[in-house]
Amino acid sequence: MTSTPTFPAGSVLGYPRIGPRRELKKAIESFWAGRSTADEVEAVAADLRRRTRTRLAELGLRTDVPAIPSAFSFYDHVLDASAVVGAVPARFADLVDENGRLDLAGYSTVARGRGDDLPLEMTKWFDTNYHYLVPEIGPDTAFRYASDRPVREFTEALADGVLTRPVIVGPVTYLALAKAAEGSPEGFAPIDRLQDLLPVYAELLRDLKAAGATWVQLDEPALVSDSIEVPADQLLAAVVEAYRALATDLTDRPAIFVAAPYGDLGAALPVLASTDVEAIGIDLVRGHAPAETVPGLETKTLVAGVIDGHNIWRADLDAKLQILEQLEGLGAAAVTVGTSTSLFHVPHDTADEPNLDATLKSWLAFADQKTLEIVTLAEGLTEGREAIHEELLAATDAVNSRKTAPGVVRPEVRARAAALTEDAFNRGTWESRKEQQAKRLDLPPLPTTTIGSFPQTTEIRVARAAFGRGELTAEQYEDEMKAEIRRVVELQEKIGLDVLVHGEPERNDMVQYFAENLDGFAVTQNGWVQSYGSRCTRPSILWGDVSRPAPITVAWTSYTQSLTEKHVKGMLTGPVTILAWSFVRDDQPLGDTANQVGLALRDEIADLEAAGIAIIQVDEPALRELLPLREEDHAAYLDWSVRSFRLATAGVRDDTQIHTHLCYSEFGEIIGAIDGLDADVTSIEAARSKMEILGDINAAGYPRAVGPGVYDIHSPRVPSEGEVEELLTEAVKAIAVDQLWVNPDCGLKTRRYEEVAPSLEHIIEATKAVRATL
Numbered sequence: 001m002t003s004t005p006t007f008p009a010g011s012v013l014g015y016p017r018i019g020p021r022r023e024l025k026k027a028i029e030s031f032w033a034g035r036s037t038a039d040e041v042e043a044v045a046a047d048l049r050r051r052t053r054t055r056l057a058e059l060g061l062r063t064d065v066p067a068i069p070s071a072f073s074f075y076d077h078v079l080d081a082s083a084v085v086g087a088v089p090a091r092f093a094d095l096v097d098e099n100g101r102l103d104l105a106g107y108s109t110v111a112r113g114r115g116d117d118l119p120l121e122m123t124k125w126f127d128t129n130y131h132y133l134v135p136e137i138g139p140d141t142a143f144r145y146a147s148d149r150p151v152r153e154f155t156e157a158l159a160d161g162v163l164t165r166p167v168i169v170g171p172v173t174y175l176a177l178a179k180a181a182e183g184s185p186e187g188f189a190p191i192d193r194l195q196d197l198l199p200v201y202a203e204l205l206r207d208l209k210a211a212g213a214t215w216v217q218l219d220e221p222a223l224v225s226d227s228i229e230v231p232a233d234q235l236l237a238a239v240v241e242a243y244r245a246l247a248t249d250l251t252d253r254p255a256i257f258v259a260a261p262y263g264d265l266g267a268a269l270p271v272l273a274s275t276d277v278e279a280i281g282i283d284l285v286r287g288h289a290p291a292e293t294v295p296g297l298e299t300k301t302l303v304a305g306v307i308d309g310h311n312i313w314r315a316d317l318d319a320k321l322q323i324l325e326q327l328e329g330l331g332a333a334a335v336t337v338g339t340s341t342s343l344f345h346v347p348h349d350t351a352d353e354p355n356l357d358a359t360l361k362s363w364l365a366f367a368d369q370k371t372l373e374i375v376t377l378a379e380g381l382t383e384g385r386e387a388i389h390e391e392l393l394a395a396t397d398a399v400n401s402r403k404t405a406p407g408v409v410r411p412e413v414r415a416r417a418a419a420l421t422e423d424a425f426n427r428g429t430w431e432s433r434k435e436q437q438a439k440r441l442d443l444p445p446l447p448t449t450t451i452g453s454f455p456q457t458t459e460i461r462v463a464r465a466a467f468g469r470g471e472l473t474a475e476q477y478e479d480e481m482k483a484e485i486r487r488v489v490e491l492q493e494k495i496g497l498d499v500l501v502h503g504e505p506e507r508n509d510m511v512q513y514f515a516e517n518l519d520g521f522a523v524t525q526n527g528w529v530q531s532y533g534s535r536c537t538r539p540s541i542l543w544g545d546v547s548r549p550a551p552i553t554v555a556w557t558s559y560t561q562s563l564t565e566k567h568v569k570g571m572l573t574g575p576v577t578i579l580a581w582s583f584v585r586d587d588q589p590l591g592d593t594a595n596q597v598g599l600a601l602r603d604e605i606a607d608l609e610a611a612g613i614a615i616i617q618v619d620e621p622a623l624r625e626l627l628p629l630r631e632e633d634h635a636a637y638l639d640w641s642v643r644s645f646r647l648a649t650a651g652v653r654d655d656t657q658i659h660t661h662l663c664y665s666e667f668g669e670i671i672g673a674i675d676g677l678d679a680d681v682t683s684i685e686a687a688r689s690k691m692e693i694l695g696d697i698n699a700a701g702y703p704r705a706v707g708p709g710v711y712d713i714h715s716p717r718v719p720s721e722g723e724v725e726e727l728l729t730e731a732v733k734a735i736a737v738d739q740l741w742v743n744p745d746c747g748l749k750t751r752r753y754e755e756v757a758p759s760l761e762h763i764i765e766a767t768k769a770v771r772a773t774l
């Protein structure tokens with residue numbers, strides 16, 4: 001028997017991979033545009049990986065034991081796992097070479113699609129704003145060890161003198177997150193293929209061992225979630241099967257570290273502990289430490305995820321050290337310090353934010369500061385608390401400063417929330433609203449509209465960047481945005497849409513824009529976080545009590561309304577989404593924070609209504625995203641989230657129409673909450689699933705109006721008129737005509753006008769054709 005190699009006392013589960021200045025985004029987008037070669041992108045990527053290793057080593061992570069993860073990805077780590085195990089859908093078979101390998105162009109095509117070959121579906125990664133590419137696995141998917149990229153990246157680091165820990169999605173999570181490939185027989189589930197997949201993982205592990213890897217990290221977040229399609233007992237059985245098969249004698253493989261980020265392992269912890277893996281990572285921010293010793297743990301390293309990988313507040317190191325000290329009583333072979341999740345959900349470095357208020361900055365820890373926290377705690381754990389006395393005091397000071405700083409608690413904001421009565425959350429009856437709105441709005445059957453944004457052209461972004469640098473005055477910038485609004489209105493009128501939008505050109509992002517205009521938020525300059533592929537956002541920092549110092553959207557919306565006789569839809573982002581896509585204060589219940597945002601939006605809605613706007617949309621695309629991973633926590637979440645939306649919207653008159661938009665298709669799963677929002681019209685993604693959600697709407701007897709998307713905006717494809725007509729014909733068969741709106745799946749900001757204009761034209765023609773049949 002070979003003895004278990006040393007696991008580092010402090011390590012991180014993963015690190016941002018897009019680069020401090022989005023170097024990877026720029027390189028890969030330039031490759032996609034044909035402006036650079038694959039070798040040039042590879043060179044940028046290798047440089048980024050080297051810089052990451054150097055930085056993490058500078059911050060104190062060891063290089064002689066595998067504290068530094070090797071966790072790079074060009075687009076998505078789940079797609080990377082598909083590339084390693086050769087699971088490329090048949091429609092892309094021509095892209096793989098004789099060894100089953102995809103080159104960078106092929107890999108990109110699987111991610112982005114080509115012509116009628118749809119890309120892999122993209123969906124939310126647990127309860128985060130990151131999206132992964134869903135593997136398609138059928139009974140005949142021929143798994144093979146197709147790509148040794150993890151080994152090459154390990155070897156590259158070793159050549160630089162850094163012993164890294166390769167990270168790959170674990171086999172159970174990989175199959176649990178996959179969907180059955182088209183044509184799979186009824187009842188088939190990807191997890192049924194576990195036995196066939198495991199030999200490929202075993203081969204990868206052998207190869208890593210041969211290259212010199214001492215540890216490998218297999219991420220198994222599926223084990224912390226009840227939303228996985230695989231039944232719980234089958235999932236646990238799969239854990240046993242997988243890790244019995246992989247955790248063989250150590251002569252043939254690196255030691256295995258199974259990490260379970262994003263929540264509580266619950267019943268999966270004893271099951272994992274009963275296998276022969278050498279280390280288990282638990283999330284101690286979202287999850288809990290086991291109350292007593294778990295059989296099997298005595299032979300394992302427990303990697304305690306005490307530093308939050310998902311939020312940016314500096315840790316209370318004293319409290320974290322206490323947790324670590326208590327864990328030592330559990331009898332694990334060793335306790336080491338880790339992050340709760342990979343750090344790729346947070347920006348790189350607070351030092352890269354010259355414009356952030358110094359006091360606020362002293363409360364924050366981005367990826368680099370979190371790495372320092374890990375190094376400090378590891379020292380405290382191994383050398384004793386005295387060794388980190390100064391750091392503990394400094395962290396406590398930061399925590400205390402946050403408690404008392406001006407703006408964190410504002411009595412007038414608290415008093416307003418405390419004075420709310422139930423009336424503030426309720427509108428008139430749907431019957432009365434329906435009648436009054438029909439009279440006021442005078443819309444045709446199957447009214448057509450869009451979700452809000454029109455293409456964010458380079459000209460718009462360049463103008464905003466120039467305004468930011470002071471090269472355009474506020475007036476010049478406003479003029480450019482107004483010119484864009486005029487173009488968007490003209491286009492919509494020409495195409496013949498019924499309810500118009502202004503196109504959101506003035507918004508850098510649908511959350512950041514509101515954060516910039518509300519008190520209680522700060523925004524970053526370089527705090528980019530990957531959302532999917534090359535797309536990033538800069539999550540805002542919600543640090544204090546929230547209020548609205550002045551109207552935000554009213555002038556833009558009124559200006560747009562002045563250009564047309566048609567109704568212009570006011571466009572706001574809802575409280576749940578603002579919270580979901582920001583870094584939110586962790587010193588009070590989320591529901592309290594959501595209500596403060598709700599009240600600020602309520603004021604904005606009142607002003608829009610007073611300005612004569614008859615339709616107001618409050619987007620909540622993140623309502624499903626924040627749904628807790630464990631079922632026992634759903635009811636409390638749905639209660640506060642729905643109430644905050646109602647608080648924002650329930651102040652309007654009955655003849656003002658409230659829309660909401662949710663860009664995902666799991667309608668059935670949270671139908672109760674959607675009903676609870678009490679919006680008059682709800683638009684939802686439906687095109688790619690060919691209107692499957694209509695069944696859920698029907699089954700639930702949902703009373704109000706819905707706009708199932710008829711145009712999949714995630715693809716550059718232009719849907720034909722016939723295709724849209726088919727979808728609409730399905731829709732009118734499934735639900736009452738007076739409940740139906742016609743719209744795309746989501747906003748058009750990521751698309752180009754060449755795609756958007758013909759797609760909208762086809763939607764209007766198809767709608768006219770279906771109207772003629774009514």
Ligand SMILES: CN1c2c(nc(N)[nH]c2=O)NC[C@@H]1CNc1ccc(C(=O)N[C@@H](CCC(=O)N[C@@H](CCC(=O)N[C@@H](CCC(=O)O)C(=O)O)C(=O)O)C(=O)O)cc1
Nearest residue numbers: 129458461462464465508509510511531534535536537581
């Ligand atoms: C709807 N979605 C959103 C999510 N989360 C959000 N916070 N916002 C969303 O809209 N989550 C779910 C979905 C899908 N996710 C995304 C995420 C990101 C994008 C996207 O298109 N991101 C853009 C960046 C948007 C932005 O903030 N733009 C700024 C800065 C623009 C910029 O890069 N400027 C250049 C200079 C100009 C130039 O030369 O082009 C610079 O600073 O260097 C802005 O407009 O001002 C991205 O490119 O990644 C979409 C969906």
Ligand SMILES: N[C@@H](CCS)C(=O)O
Nearest residue numbers: 451452453619621747
């Ligand atoms: N109104 C926003 C919603 C996106 S989820 C848009 O159209 O981009």
Ligand SMILES: [Zn+2]
Nearest residue numbers: 621663746747
């Ligand atoms: Zn959307």
